[in-house]
Amino acid sequence: TQLLEQSPQFLSxxxxxxxxxxxxxxxxxxxxxxxxxxxxxxxxxxxxxxTGGEVKKLKRLTFQFGDARKDSSLHITAAQPGxxxxxxxxxxxxxxxxxxxxxxxxxxxxxx
Amino acid sequence: xxxxxxxxxxxxxxxxxxxxxxxxxxxGHNTVSWYQQALGQGPQFIFQYYREEENGRGxxxxxxxxxxxxxxxxxxxxxxxxxxxxxxxxxxxxxxxxGGTEAFFGQGTRLTVV
Numbered sequence: 001t002q003l004l005e006q007s008p009q010f011l012s013x014x015x016x017x018x019x020x021x022x023x024x025x026x027x028x029x030x031x032x033x034x035x036x037x038x039x040x041x042x043x044x045x046x047x048x049x050x051t052g053g054e055v056k057k058l059k060r061l062t063f064q065f066g067d068a069r070k071d072s073s074l075h076i077t078a079a080q081p082g083x084x085x086x087x088x089x090x091x092x093x094x095x096x097x098x099x100x101x102x103x104x105x106x107x108x109x110x111x112x
Numbered sequence: 113x114x115x116x117x118x119x120x121x122x123x124x125x126x127x128x129x130x131x132x133x134x135x136x137x138x139x140g141h142n143t144v145s146w147y148q149q150a151l152g153q154g155p156q157f158i159f160q161y162y163r164e165e166e167n168g169r170g171x172x173x174x175x176x177x178x179x180x181x182x183x184x185x186x187x188x189x190x191x192x193x194x195x196x197x198x199x200x201x202x203x204x205x206x207x208x209x210x211g212g213t214e215a216f217f218g219q220g221t222r223l224t225v226v
Contacts, residue, residue: 004154033214042116042202042217043155088154099145099168100204100215102154 003027004091006103014111016078021106023089024071031092032065032072033100036085043088079110116205116218124224125193133188133221135203144186145215146178147202155202161186162208190223198225 004025013019023032031050035043047056049065049072056063060083062075072089086107090100117136125131137144143162147155157170161180175191184205190197200222204215 035217040200040220040222042118042219045214045216048214090154099157099160099170100147100155102147102156104152104154 004089004101004103006087006089006106008106009104010107010109012109012111013079015080019076019079019108021074021076021087021108022071023073023103025091026070027091028069029091029101030069032069033090033092034063034072034074035088035090037088037105038085048092076108079108081110081112084108084110116203116216118201118203118218118221120221121219122222122224124226127193127195127225129193130189130191131193131223133190133201133203133223135186135188135205135218137184137186137203137205138216141205141207141216142184143206143208144180144184145204145206146186146188147204147217148172148197149200149202149220150196151199158188193225195225198223 007022031048033048034046036046037043047063052067052069054065060077064073086105088102088105090102116138119134145160146158149155158172158176159166160168164180177189179187200220202220203218206215
């Protein structure tokens with residue numbers, strides 16, 4: 001069974017601070033996706049990383065996929081209250097399936 | 113391009129009853145997956161439908177069943193509801209064979225079993 005562990009589980013920071021969220025597994029994934037979820041809503045896809053060592057930037061968000069494709073990180077620079085939400089990482093399957101393995105998520109609160 | 117839509121948004125059922133949840137996939141997508149998200153947890157994969165057939169299933173009992181229709185919309189049926197079935201049920205659509213790896217989620221159906 002593939003498992004994804006996210007840390008920290010909860011994070012409360014002041015506006016303007018930087019933060020990093022981690023997603024780790026003992027399994028190799030063909031791809032890894034990061035989602036952001038608001039309360040009572042479905043997850044919204046932020047980014048997909050596919051290649052080991054890949055780094056993607058989305059404005060103030062930087063995503064990295066580990067060289068061995070077992071782990072990933074999300075770094076947010078100068079956090080804003082609008083970044084508040086549940087950040088989920090999800091490991092992608094092999095060909096022929098869209099079964100995603102999700103971590104439990106990191107609940108981020110950015111205080112103005 | 114329409115996104116993934118689910119209905120109803122909220123539902124309250126009594127233990128032992130049956131429930132049907134519905135999902136319209138994103139335009140152009142041919143694959144639908146269903147997930148259960150309990151409070152404080154990440155989504156857990158229930159099953160996936162492609163070409164109207166189930167082609168992948170997570171660790172859920174047979175009382176969780178589904179259908180996919182020719183227009184790629186889908187239903188999730190749960191029989192003999194239990195209190196632990198209370199959760200947010202998410203539908204995700206994808207394009208199998210399109211070369212991508214992304215799944216796009218609907219807003220979910222919040223099911224409460226009392």
